[in-house]
Amino acid sequence: MRAGPLLDHAPREGVRTFTPRWRNSALTDSRMANLLPARALPEGPLVPSVAFGREGPVVVEIGSGHGAAAIAFCLARPDADLVAVDVHVPGVARMLAAAQEAGVDNLWVHPGDALPFLTERVAPDSLDAVHLFFPDPWPKQRHAKRRFLQQHTLELLASRLVPGGVLLVATDSQAYAAHARSQLARHGRWSVVQGERPDWRPDDGFEAKGVRAGRAVTELACTLRP
Numbered sequence: 001m002r003a004g005p006l007l008d009h010a011p012r013e014g015v016r017t018f019t020p021r022w023r024n025s026a027l028t029d030s031r032m033a034n035l036l037p038a039r040a041l042p043e044g045p046l047v048p049s050v051a052f053g054r055e056g057p058v059v060v061e062i063g064s065g066h067g068a069a070a071i072a073f074c075l076a077r078p079d080a081d082l083v084a085v086d087v088h089v090p091g092v093a094r095m096l097a098a099a100q101e102a103g104v105d106n107l108w109v110h111p112g113d114a115l116p117f118l119t120e121r122v123a124p125d126s127l128d129a130v131h132l133f134f135p136d137p138w139p140k141q142r143h144a145k146r147r148f149l150q151q152h153t154l155e156l157l158a159s160r161l162v163p164g165g166v167l168l169v170a171t172d173s174q175a176y177a178a179h180a181r182s183q184l185a186r187h188g189r190w191s192v193v194q195g196e197r198p199d200w201r202p203d204d205g206f207e208a209k210g211v212r213a214g215r216a217v218t219e220l221a222c223t224l225r226p
């Protein structure tokens with residue numbers, strides 16, 4: 001599949017939003033080998049009827065970590081299919097084990113970088129929502145180019161969401177919240193409402209860590225304007 005509409009802000013060559021540094025344990029390897037096949041997407045373009053066996057609302061979570069939010073969403077919204085995307089294999093393996101334990105059947109998993117996944121495999125106008133919860137904050141100004149929300153990623157998300165689709169962002173970094181608000185305003189296609197944590201999202205993981213450290217959480221619900 002071609003990349004869809006051209007991006008008017010190209011990603012910078014070699015700039016990644018994550019640090020690819022980890023070791024897989026034997027448990028991680030065995031979970032990936034045994035549990036991933038049932039939740040992996042078929043190769044090539046994402047075709048909901050083929051991948052999920054139905055055509056309901058489709059949500060992508062970017063940087064799903066160990067999957068608590070993804071699993072909770074799937075339990076709360078059995079009508080929807082959610083694709084959880086993360087590069088960090090040990091986290092993906094934990095999510096697979098937790099999803100099996102929870103018995104969810106509408107959670108799908110793509111272990112990899114969300115940018116090429118969205119660019120090359122997700123069709124324009126095909127997602128109902130994108131979730132970005134506690135993205136790596138990259139707090140130093142010289143690393144700001146690594147923050148996930150940039151003009152080119154907002155353009156990519158806007159092209160993949162249906163009109164009226166929603167981008168949910170949560171962060172416990174004040175610097176990231178300010179960065180997100182300014183990127184969204186500059187992009188100009190989002191109605192942004194600052195609000196509450198979605199009632200289905202558990203407050204564990206990075207959120208709990210931030211709250212324990214006394215950091216306030218910013219929740220942004222961003223609706224794509226036509």
Ligand SMILES: C[S@@+](CC[C@H](N)C(=O)[O-])C[C@H]1O[C@@H](n2cnc3c(N)ncnc32)[C@H](O)[C@@H]1O
Binds near residue numbers: 062112113133135
């Ligand atoms: C700070 S963690 C938050 C994890 C989870 N959302 C939570 O709230 O517990 C950020 C996650 O984003 C992932 N990540 C960063 N850039 C990514 C990208 N381009 N594609 C997929 N995952 C990415 C990292 O591997 C990491 O697991």
